[in-house]
Amino acid sequence: MATLLILGASGDLTGRLLLPGLARLVRHGRATGLHLVGAGYDAWTAEQWSERVAHSFAAALEAADDAGQSALNLLRTTSEYRRVDVTAPGELAQLTTTLPGPTAVYFALPPAIAEQACELLSPGDLPAGTRLVMEKPFGTDQASAFRLNETLTQLVPEDHIHRVDHFLGKATVLNILGLRFANRLLEPVWNNLHIDRVEVVYDEALALESRAGYYDGAGALRDMIQSHLLHAMAILAMESPVSLHERDLRDGVGAVLRASSVDPDFARSTRRARYTAGTIDGKDIPDYAAEDGVDPSRRTETLAEITVSINNARWSGVPFILRSGKALGGSRKEALVTFKPVSHLPTGFSGQDSPTQLRIGFGPETLKLEIDVNGPGDIFALDRAVLEVELNASELLPYGEVLEGVLTGDPTLSVRGDTAEDCWRIVDPVLDAWATNEVALEEYPAGSSGPAAWTDPAS
Template sequence: MTTHALDEKASGHQFRGQAIRTLLILGASGDLTGRLLLPGLARLVRHGKAGSITLVGAGSDSWSQEDWQNRLATSFSAATATSGNHDDGGALSRVCSTSSYHQVDVTAEGELAELLAGLEGPVAIYFALPPAVSEKACATLKPEDLPEGSRLVMEKPFGTDEESARRLNSVLARLVPEDHIHRVDHFLGKATVLNILGLRFANRLLEPVWNSLHIDSVDIIFDEKLTLENRARYYDNAGALKDMIQSHLLQVMALIAMNAPSTLHERDLRDHIGSVLRASTVDPDYRRSTRRARYTEGTIEGRSVPNYVDEAGVDPARGTETLAEIVVSIQNERWAGVPFRLRSGKALGETRKEAVITFKPVNHLPDGFTGVDSPTRLRIGFGPDTLQLDIDVNGPGDVFCLDRITLQAELNASELLPYGEVLDGVLSGDPTLSVRGDTAEDCWRIVEPVLAAWRAGEVPMDEYAAGS
């Protein structure tokens, strides 16, 4: 083994090919770019992790260079205002001053290739576009249109179903190697992933009991107060099951349920994630194993929220859910019989982003104790990353009475914004946090039967008041 290979193995990273010289954002005039991508890039530049990158924007809007510079100024200032006192030596100003915008129809034959021909390579092409548009854009390209060493960055959802995901994988594989494709899951930042893996595999107290003999159930929950927030064009065609569970929560489940990889190398890690998802199914009694609902008129923190079907851009005939829950079974020795409940909902009264591991009760509690013998629960919070352990102890006063206490800790947090971590992996050529092609297809395989049952009306659409 070479010294370079040993260094890669020791660090847990794998850097592939030449450094990216140009970051090309397709869909640069869209909401995703302004709200998330550019602030993430700004934080990355401020921390000296972007190298001498040249930023190029492309979109369908007829923006002037002044329009583009105004977007950069707005997005960059929002990110740097909360990033602390970092002297970047003028790096962020240089990125702005050298950046350009191009009006391009990426689905038109030859237009994207012509733009790429004028850029310094290698290029990272970020498809901040709907899945169908990204597929059409890639279909217009030939391998020779891409500067050597270029990388393709695809936003979630990756495809619109298993068939389209497989078709898109085929198109991408024709252009670049798999390790040059980054399928973005911004929900799983590097700090979050390593926090989960460190907790799981570095503690003798946990690993021996991390199985069906000791764990009763696992809940992975992403509830938020946010409503549609002017995203009807995307969200009403997706819904909570596609938007959050298919795209993000199944990946969290796989990290919690996976066996220990031998290293943190991307192949080891993603092989183990893939093995969990290949073993995962949803019970076909979908009235029992799934739930769907959407919010009606209500109030959140004093703000009136209209009925979802009355929101601008919503088509009630689509039957889009704003809350989805599925119970996943992992068919392997470690997890047989343990339900993994995955839930995500919008316009709820409480923000709750956590995984809750509920342990089975003790085999025998000596007679004589009073109070409530509650299940031991381990809670892993996401954004901010926290750890809580709920256990029973002898309460104050009556030493025979059991009382509940919570042990708490804050876990390591990244200095980068979620999309800064995404771009860090892209620019350094580290695909560890990228969703691998086969895994993307498996996530669709798991949820597609549920979606079909919902379309057929097998599961009723429940309703809940916004803010409830």
């Protein structure tokens, strides 16, 4: 791309994630000849924008070699800020026609504003080669996701639409694919004959942290499971792709999601909870319902869990348990694959015969294989051994990986339109059931492991 246009340039997403990600990309020589334009409703001066770029580039600049510093300084000094109201007819279209093309338009805006801006555009308003970059959520349900996709594909081709899921960084995706498909040890047993269950978990100690404006209208199910965790599940469960080309990979992800559903007995297949006052690392955390900006009547969950069935020959009968929560006692970000017990354990062994488990960490990227071995002392007593290795991380930040795909025209890390709709199809019935209180909203103290009644299959 010749130009990266960031709409919402004065917002938190731009300063905290987008610009540092771009800086790391430039530092490593993987984004050259780029013109950076920030745009927003705020009447920022050129100096304000320059200060923001300089602050966001500082860490990369300090770590860069001479060539990297030169590239970063050039991008910073040639960058510019434009004031624009994307909800005013014609303003965004007029801006895009004045920029060196092709242009990537990054909507670092609230989803409703981004959608409104796109609805005001017509196909003739965007120069050839324009790419549109959208932040999640992609719609608010399956029907709205379908309407949004119709709007976007009338403006540019599907492969020029980047629906950002930074959770699926290239290193994370390729580490899972390499583990699965490059090892004969695992691929033959990666099915319902040998695997008992799969859990994809993203639990964090972080509480609301002044994000009520977004989070209280979303909740844990929409925020994490509907997008990030369903896609991670699909990569874990997909059939072997022909190649690592984006079409083959995204076809595989789409096939898994089309086969996925949640049992309509939602009181058994789903759980939800909300944190109350507690303590995390010595810091007092207020009751979620008492947090600034929270509407308690919404009954927003801060911990969600659903059990997904993948209805195909490989995975029939294997529960995929997706869970994400905030204000918990510890951080747990991993996929856990639990294998079935051996068909016969010879008589004479003592100790606990525990199932083999494979843990794939999402941050930091780690791999742990937990197996039974002969214990010390009494060699007939079984003991637990853990084989652990750190997986290779990317040299880029997650948003740097996203931006590299945008700038090079590679949508591998982008959510395709049909899969965005399928993710909503899977969770819409759950959200409807929760809205009518078919499933109780339980509580847990901040800093705990969750509601006392919940049992963790991994424990």
